[in-house]
Amino acid sequence: MKVGIIRCQQTEDICPGTTDFKMAAAGLQAFEETGPVEVIGFVSCGGCPGKRAVARAKIMIERGVDAIVFASCISKGNPIGFACPHFAQMRDAIRNRVGSEAIIIDWTH
Numbered sequence: 183m184k185v186g187i188i189r190c191q192q193t194e195d196i197c198p199g200t201t202d203f204k205m206a207a208a209g210l211q212a213f214e215e216t217g218p219v220e221v222i223g224f225v226s227c228g229g230c231p232g233k234r235a236v237a238r239a240k241i242m243i244e245r246g247v248d249a250i251v252f253a254s255c256i257s258k259g260n261p262i263g264f265a266c267p268h269f270a271q272m273r274d275a276i277r278n279r280v281g282s283e284a285i286i287i288d289w290t291h
């Protein structure tokens with residue numbers, strides 16, 4: 183399975199996403215159900231309030247991802263304990279746009 187990960191732009195300067203790549207490759211944590219996955223896209227939401235996330239999800243689907251994955255910096259607030267206040271809206275907007283073209287996974291680790 184190929185996945186595209188969307189991360190929080192607010193945390194990208196303090197986190198290189200190392201654990202996301204490790205968990206995806208090993209099929210652990212959020213990837214226990216899918217098994218090991220190949221990350222073929224790793225983008226940010228584009229900055230608050232995340233309006234670019236929908237377009238970026240569409241591009242990753244065009245490039246062949248089977249799943250759009252929200253990094254845990256968005257849904258769980260890792261590593262600073264500050265989850266995205268726009269997460270639910272961003273996820274719903276992407277779900278409405280991509281429909282059945284890709285599954286959505288809410289977290290990474």
Ligand code: SF4
Pocket residue numbers: 189190191192193227228229230231232256265266267268269
């Ligand atoms: S919209 Fe959410 S995920 Fe995007 S930069 Fe702002 S806090 Fe981070």
